[in-house]
Amino acid sequence: MIPQKALSSSIGSKFLIALTGLSLVLFLVAHLAGNLLFIAGPDAFNHYSHSLISNPLVYGAEAGLLALFVLHIVKTVWMFAANRTARPERYAVRKWARKKNPSSRKTVASTTMILTGSITLLFVITHLVTFKFGPYYETAEGIRDLYRLQLAVFSDPTYVGFYLFCMAVIFFHLWHGISSAAQSFGIDSPHWTPRIIWTARLVTALLAAGFGLLPVFTFALSVN
Amino acid sequence: MTVKLRVWRQTGPGQPGRMVDYVAHNVHPDMSFLEMLDVVNEDLIRKGEDPIAFDSDCREGICGSCGLVIDGIPHGPDKGATTCQVHMRRFTNSETITIEPFRARAFPVLKDLVVDRTAFDRIIAAGGYVSVNVGGAPDANSLPIAKDVADQAMDSAQCIGCGACVAACKNAAAHLFTSAKITHLGLLPQGEAERSRRVIRMVAQMDGEGFGSCSNEGECEAVCPKEIPISNIARMNRDFLRALIR
Numbered sequence A: 001m002i003p004q005k006a007l008s009s010s011i012g013s014k015f016l017i018a019l020t021g022l023s024l025v026l027f028l029v030a031h032l033a034g035n036l037l038f039i040a041g042p043d044a045f046n047h048y049s050h051s052l053i054s055n056p057l058v059y060g061a062e063a064g065l066l067a068l069f070v071l072h073i074v075k076t077v078w079m080f081a082a083n084r085t086a087r088p089e090r091y092a093v094r095k096w097a098r099k100k101n102p103s104s105r106k107t108v109a110s111t112t113m114i115l116t117g118s119i120t121l122l123f124v125i126t127h128l129v130t131f132k133f134g135p136y137y138e139t140a141e142g143i144r145d146l147y148r149l150q151l152a153v154f155s156d157p158t159y160v161g162f163y164l165f166c167m168a169v170i171f172f173h174l175w176h177g178i179s180s181a182a183q184s185f186g187i188d189s190p191h192w193t194p195r196i197i198w199t200a201r202l203v204t205a206l207l208a209a210g211f212g213l214l215p216v217f218t219f220a221l222s223v224n
Numbered sequence B: 001m002t003v004k005l006r007v008w009r010q011t012g013p014g015q016p017g018r019m020v021d022y023v024a025h026n027v028h029p030d031m032s033f034l035e036m037l038d039v040v041n042e043d044l045i046r047k048g049e050d051p052i053a054f055d056s057d058c059r060e061g062i063c064g065s066c067g068l069v070i071d072g073i074p075h076g077p078d079k080g081a082t083t084c085q086v087h088m089r090r091f092t093n094s095e096t097i098t099i100e101p102f103r104a105r106a107f108p109v110l111k112d113l114v115v116d117r118t119a120f121d122r123i124i125a126a127g128g129y130v131s132v133n134v135g136g137a138p139d140a141n142s143l144p145i146a147k148d149v150a151d152q153a154m155d156s157a158q159c160i161g162c163g164a165c166v167a168a169c170k171n172a173a174a175h176l177f178t179s180a181k182i183t184h185l186g187l188l189p190q191g192e193a194e195r196s197r198r199v200i201r202m203v204a205q206m207d208g209e210g211f212g213s214c215s216n217e218g219e220c221e222a223v224c225p226k227e228i229p230i231s232n233i234a235r236m237n238r239d240f241l242r243a244l245i246r
Helices: A003-007 A010-040 A042-053 A057-085 A113-132 A146-153 A157-185 A192-223 B033-046 B118-127 B147-157 B164-168 B175-186 B195-208 B219-223 B231-244
Strands: B003-010 B017-024 B096-100 B109-111
Touching (some): A010 A042, A010 A192, A010 B231, A042 A146, A113 A146, A113 A157, A157 B231, B003 B109, B017 B033, B118 B195, B147 B175, B164 B175, B175 B231
Parallel strands (some): B003 B096
16 A cells, blocks of 8 residues: 555544654653753753753654644544534434443543644644744853743743643643543554553643642742 | 423424424333334324334344433443333333434444444455355364453344444543444454454445544443443554554
């Protein structure tokens, strides 16, 4: 089979969506690990961010991330549209089958993936405008003072609220997304599947808690 | 007991349809759901009206002919049961029951509650078989198969091709049906020879029929009268990806 044709099949598309999605989750883990240095103070945080943005390899990494985002979005939007046409006439009455049989994995999270994904995209754009392309403060050493920028941004409780809302949205997206990716890869066994689902949900909860903690911590710091 | 029905009526393929209200009197709680519809139809015929068209054959849950969406759930409220195995005692007196056909682009409505499921036949024709020479059956012990593998293949072989998985899926995907066939054949030594070709051809046919994609929600498994798990879909995904790199 021609690889291009295989990757546009229903299974190949889901494989690509899962692969790009999980890669973005790995990015989130690294991103959170770096961001948590904020707690260690301005020097640690600014030196870390300086070493990151002054590294020439960062451009390649950014291009890679952009490619992951674009592929994930293009594939999911295309698939969403195709799935809508697969049922042109809607049901008059529609119920979830969970009551009939609790084996169903359908959740609010799994039914709102396109919505939570769209909000995440808007958030990422806002996030880049606020931080990456935001005001340029300099430290006494002459490197970018992102610590000061973060302090300034999260001193506004409205922005803290917006940020927490977006973290909740991403939490929902990953609640279904990570374990769904395992299924799309074909990873399944009676022993491992329940463990994969719970591990995926734990990782999701830890990521959301970590990313949610930072704006609250920063706000508390700015108030003091 | 008496029940109120809201039934999808459609005169033919491609025709506009609508929900029509009926009242079913003298319904015995021990009647099957289809027997209740038979009684309603007898009444309609007496009145000179067109009876409600619906599929049924064995009426004991093994043929896969029947399939109605009852109050928003394919095959109705009972776990691991087909429409014909649902009894009226599951409903309360004067309850309103909504009955619709399975909805999918690949399952066009022929009349009322009858849909055309030949898309499934074409998926099977694309690769859901084993090519073996006819002749005397070999001795069963000449092909040892581990008990758990044989059990798993039998579990997947239970699929009766009713299409409830498609009806329940928000994307009208046929992944559970196709994967059950692929698993049933692929797990056994007789099916191994065509394993890669089978998965590629059946998936291509499935996509070509206009079914949607799998969102890994498992609503299909929940409504499947044979309770076939979505681990079959994971296996199909695995087989498909494996076939690509071979």
